[in-house]
Amino acid sequence: MADPKGTLGGMLRQARDRLAACGADDPALDARLIVEHFSGSSRADAIARPEQALEASVVQAIEAAIVRREGGEPVHRILGFREFYGLKLELSPDTLEPRPDTETLVDMTLPFVRGVAAREGVCRILDLGTGTGAIALALLSQVENSMATGTDLAEGALLTAGKNAERLGLGARFSARKSNWFAEISGRFHLIVSNPPYIGTKEIDELRADVRNFDPLLALDGGADGLEAYRRIAAGSMRHLEGDGRIALEIGYDQKRLVTEIFAVAGFRLVEAGRDLAGNDRVLIFQR
Template sequence: MAEAENTLGGVLRAARARLAAHGIDSAALDARLIVEHFSCTGRTEAVTSPGRVLDASILDAVDAAIARRAGGEPVHRILGFREFYGLELALSPATLEPRPDTETLVDMVLPLVRTTVERQGACRILDLGTGTGAIILALLSQVEQALGVGVDLSGEAVATARRNAERLGLAERFSALESDWFAKISGKFHLIVSNPPYIARKDIAALQAEVRNFDPPLALDGGEDGLGPYRVIAAGAACHLEADGYVAVEIGFDQKPSVIGIFDQAGYSLADSRSDLAGNDRALLFRR
């Protein structure tokens, strides 16, 4: 960056203008997130100390990050983490970014986890396709007597979830396992949760570039009709559920009737459903 832009306020203005010039809709927010991250500052400093001179190493890091964002890479991929349910979760190329819509599923099952703990003294939870560990770690962070197992087909995702659990102080109640769905799972659980891949294969090419180009295909591809993972979960869950256990899944905005039908055929009834903040069907809870 030019020498005139070596102050906190100047760097922030230049970064914002550069992203806006590249058509980034969230230019102001993304510029702020990047500059704050690499300069180890916050919004207070931007107001009270805009003339603070930044080191050359910080300028170089911000410049490189802004170039990546201008090229279409999502800002949280650049930062390497994203917040979910109040937790800061590290990302990796093998994991989806945890998104606010998924918090709908956590909100839906959290009372059930608490009730199970009150009744049973503990709640064992299995998270299928755990990715960063977002869902299961959010639940463990809210309920001290909850225990969790997260599985993923990607070994790199499993390692990421394990690191997140360790950094959040939840590792003693969480284990991560590389497994093709239920293949390596033993034991029974009070609750099975999943945000599975649910994009129909033919629709992946039409996704937003930030999703299509940077989210892992393994975490997007739900098969020919986007419903393949739900069939696997519905068929295999019974062997791993306690007698009064539940299954909760995130769904695509138009998949509610189809997913209900899949679980109905497998012997489950719908116990609850929730919409996200945009009013789209987002989470379903089933009981056998």
């Protein structure tokens, strides 16, 4: 009989037990993601053929991934990709790992993007701080007559976003541009979206270790009170938004009132607010 450590089922059990012992939030899921990724197997394989033998190099790669996970590295950082809105997005050290909560922002803006695309023939989107390209690419994947510019200050993020767009067949409708918020942007857009850094500088140390140690600081640090990016985005939006355009923002759970005030001073009113999967205030949509 094959050494159970070298079989698909045995490896899954071993990975799950080790990750449970180190306190991972969801050891069964992490084990499955790691084993499937490095062995090229599927969930169905694990059910139908648990005795399937794994090559020594595959066992080694899985072992190495488990050690990284035991050390606190998030599972998607180890795999190098994360699913967002049904899209497989490559990650890099310069990109935030896109979060399921951000899908709320995509859900809430899709009807507007569809409406503009149907009415005007095209919807132009600006995604400020695009990271992996998550928000822009999700919208482009859902609405054919749309195009997006994704900006970031991190060149590594722009490279990754561009690669994601190409791999997903969205490259012709996505352009990545290095810009400090609006600094290098010209023209007007129907929709400005952003999930900017919104954690106050002093609160960064209090974040969970897996966020603090593996998401890039540039993606997290929103300045002294966490609101610096919103001030910059509010200040530039009037010049870059079409007359009947919308601004859709992800916010921290306690920032709704303050961000609404910042945009009111810049001439925008709140037209919609949404909560995330846990019921926290998470998305604000503004227009003139």
